[in-house]
Amino acid sequence: xxxxxxxxxxxxxxxxxxILSLPTLAVSxxxxxxxxxxxxxxxxxxxxxxxxxxIIAVFLTLAITAPWMIRLMTTFTMQLFxxxxxxxx
Numbered sequence: 001x002x003x004x005x006x007x008x009x010x011x012x013x014x015x016x017x018x019i020l021s022l023p024t025l026a027v028s029x030x031x032x033x034x035x036x037x038x039x040x041x042x043x044x045x046x047x048x049x050x051x052x053x054x055i056i057a058v059f060l061t062l063a064i065t066a067p068w069m070i071r072l073m074t075t076f077t078m079q080l081f082x083x084x085x086x087x088x089x
Contacts, residue, residue, distance in 0.1 A: 001087050009080065016076045023065050024058055031057040 031054045039045060062069075 005087075009083075012076065016072065020069050020072060024061050027057050027061040028054055 032050065035050050035053055039049065
């Protein structure tokens, strides 16, 4: 196992993590922005108004993208396990 191999695995793991988190973070950001604009225009400063829609949107996004996320994680794990026999002591 070389240091380039470990670096490559760490890089792929970080990229997979970023790709997996992108849809949820993007939806949360967009919902938060829309709610903030709505609060600024109506001057309603209710704390639960920002939290409830954002948490609902995040849960819906996770429910919709769950099959894709599982498929991506499974593919990454299978590629990682397939590399194990090529390691030399």
